[in-house]
Amino acid sequence: MLRSARWLLLLACLLSALAGRAAPAESFDTWLRPALPAADGFEPLPTSERAKPGSEVRALARGRVVSVGEGGHAVTLEHLFHENHELRRVRSEYTGLEGVTRRVGELVERGQELGRVGSGGSRGVTLSEGDSPLSAAEARRFTAARGRLPLPAEEPVLLLISHEANELRMYERGREVLRAEVGFGQAEGRKRVRGDNRTPQGMYFVVEKYRGEFPGPYGAFFGGHWMRLNYPNTWDADWGVAEGLLTPEVRDRIARAWEARRQTSSSTKLGGGIGLHGWAGEWSLAQSGGRLSWGCIVLHTPDIAALYGRVPPGTMVVLF
Structure with a gap:
């Protein structure tokens, strides 16, 4: 009887451990394919509340109708969008309307008609994140900065890398084609400055590839493969600007290069030289805890060899 109880306890612990390991893997699908299709960008916020009565009012972005005001005089949409490594949520509310025909739960596309300006000629468009409405100035800056947004599920090749699960997944046009175990920097936490031995979180692009022998005393630790982000x-x-480590001018140069999927400056206090590579020999999570590099993403040598030829320059890589 005691032996049976012990076996049941061991089984319960095993199932609990397996359940715990499965949870991080869920985040891949949750991030890449959320329940609501992600927005590909926002239209500029109207500059004036006055408009010609009967003129069309259109959705700022792809979203779902979450409420329709009594009498069809208002409608609220919910939008999801990818920004850096985050999946963000915002709502847009349109008031002063007439003739709203949209239904709760209906999906609408960017620029699709929601209704028409009422006879008073006054309309309102408000953006909110959580329970906090943005001011008119904040909302204009918000939409102006997000005229175009990424759609990772439509990328020809995409690498998603989970810090929590120590796992990389490769997708082609949203279809998963490969999984691999990964290790990270020797220090925990998100990379911030040069020499902190941490691995970044964020959206990056492959800008350089090399396969072969690497010179120098640490060359063997590339495992014969290198893909720079x-x-x-x-x-x-x-x-970096907020912390006084960069000037706004350097920030703008980094932003332009990043958007063009080119190499950004690696000479600032934020550091650089981050990429994916193999290792000098076999390694395991059990022995290393996945804490191996000076900030790079480390794969087992057979995995980086299998991945290398399938990842072209310009590939999107998201570490979350």
Whole structure:
């Protein structure tokens, strides 16, 4: 009886452990394919509340109708969009309308008609994140900065890398084609400055590839393969400006290069030289805890060899 109880306890612990390991893997699909189709960009916010009565009011971005005001005088949409490594949520509310025909739960596309301006000629468009409405100035800056947004599921090749799960997944046009175990920098946490031995979180692009022998005393630790990412990106640079580590001019140069999927500056205090590579020999999570590099993403040598030829320059890589 005691032996049976012990076996049941061991089984329960095993199932609990397996359940715990499965949870991080869910984040891949949740991030890449959310329940609501992601927006590909926002239209500029109207500059005036006055408009010609009967003129069309159109959706700022792809979204879902979450409420329709009594009498069809208002409608609210919910939008999801990818920004850096985050999946963000915002709502847009349109008031002063008439003739709203949209239904709760209906999906609408960017620029699709929602209704018409009421006879009073006054309309309102409000953006909110969580429970906090943005001011008119904040909303205009928000939409102006997001005229075009990425759609990772439509990328020809996409690499998603989970810090929590120590796992890389490769997708082609949204279809998963490969999984691999990965290790990270020797220090925990998100990379911020040069020499902190941490691995970044964010959206980057492959800008350089090399396969063969690497010179120098640490050359063997590349495992014969190297795929460089354009760290730092725009959001890393924004943080650097806020911390007084970068000038706005350097930030803007980084942002332009990142958007063009080119190499960004690696000579600032934020550091650089981040990429994917193999290792000098076999390694395991059990022995290393996945803490191996000075900030790069480390794969087992057979995995980086299998991945290398399928990842062209310009490939999007998201570490979350």
